[in-house]
Amino acid sequence: DAKTTQPPSMDCAEGRAANLPCNHSTISGNEYVYWYRQIHSQGPQYIIHGLKNNETNEMASLIITEDRKSSTLILPHATLRDTAVYYCIVRVALYNQGGKLIFGQGTELSVKP
Amino acid sequence: GAVVSQHPSWVICKSGTSVKIECRSLDFQATTMFWYRQFPKQSLMLMATSNEGSKATYEQGVEKDKFLINHASLTLSTLTVTSAHPEDSSFYICSARVDGGVSGELFFGEGSRLTVL
Numbered sequence: 001d002a003k004t005t006q007p008p009s010m011d012c013a014e015g016r017a018a019n020l021p022c023n024h025s026t027i028s029g030n031e032y033v034y035w036y037r038q039i040h041s042q043g044p045q046y047i048i049h050g051l052k053n054n055e056t057n058e059m060a061s062l063i064i065t066e067d068r069k070s071s072t073l074i075l076p077h078a079t080l081r082d083t084a085v086y087y088c089i090v091r092v093a094l095y096n097q098g099g100k101l102i103f104g105q106g107t108e109l110s111v112k113p
Numbered sequence: 114g115a116v117v118s119q120h121p122s123w124v125i126c127k128s129g130t131s132v133k134i135e136c137r138s139l140d141f142q143a144t145t146m147f148w149y150r151q152f153p154k155q156s157l158m159l160m161a162t163s164n165e166g167s168k169a170t171y172e173q174g175v176e177k178d179k180f181l182i183n184h185a186s187l188t189l190s191t192l193t194v195t196s197a198h199p200e201d202s203s204f205y206i207c208s209a210r211v212d213g214g215v216s217g218e219l220f221f222g223e224g225s226r227l228t229v230l
Contacts, residue, residue, distance in 0.1 A: 042223055043222050043224045044221045087156075103159075106156060
């Protein structure tokens with residue numbers, strides 16, 4: 001699976017958009033970009049995933065560059081409850097190859113009032 | 114989304130005893146579940162893949178005789194920490210993949226915090 005690079009920490013003002021970057025320059029053509037987050041002392045929560053096209057759901061938007069070497073997770077209106085560690089994971093579709101997820105260090109997002 | 118439940122949420126035990134942690138998929142079947150361990154200020158580390166009706170597959174460096182995994186049904190996997198010692202104190206998290214699911218995500222339990230005295 002391709003390796004990802006994320007900033008260790010970021011701050012965001014409450015109500016503003018939080019833009020979390022992820023570099024995955026060695027991504028292969030059949031690898032997806034998955035985003036999860038982990039609020040302190042809880043299990044990880046799925047946010048969104050995508051292959052090539054930008055994706056949006058009720059939680060966030062995922063913007064993938066045309067060359068697929070990087071992506072950005074956007075929380076449009078961050079709240080204090082969005083404070084968490086955000087993990088960007090690149091791998092083949094979860095229903096292939098056993099489906100296991102390998103977590104990196106992630107980005108610790110702090111949303112401040 | 115689908116719900117994965119872990120029990121107990123936290124447990125304190127004496128050194129040398131064994132502790133069992135349960136992971137249940139409440140509203141879906143999961144042939145495959147995964148167990149992770151997380152130390153403070155660190156990321157999740159995959160310990161093993163649990164497969165219903167067969168032996169678990171352990172990641173490199175994880176002692177299979179110390180961390181016993183049983184996946185006896187399509188909705189239940191258990192992790193038993195045998196002869197626990199203080200260094201086994203950690204946050205244990207399970208996840209499950211929906212059988213037949215096409216959305217691609219895994220669902221995680223809330224975690225079980227083990228403290229070994």
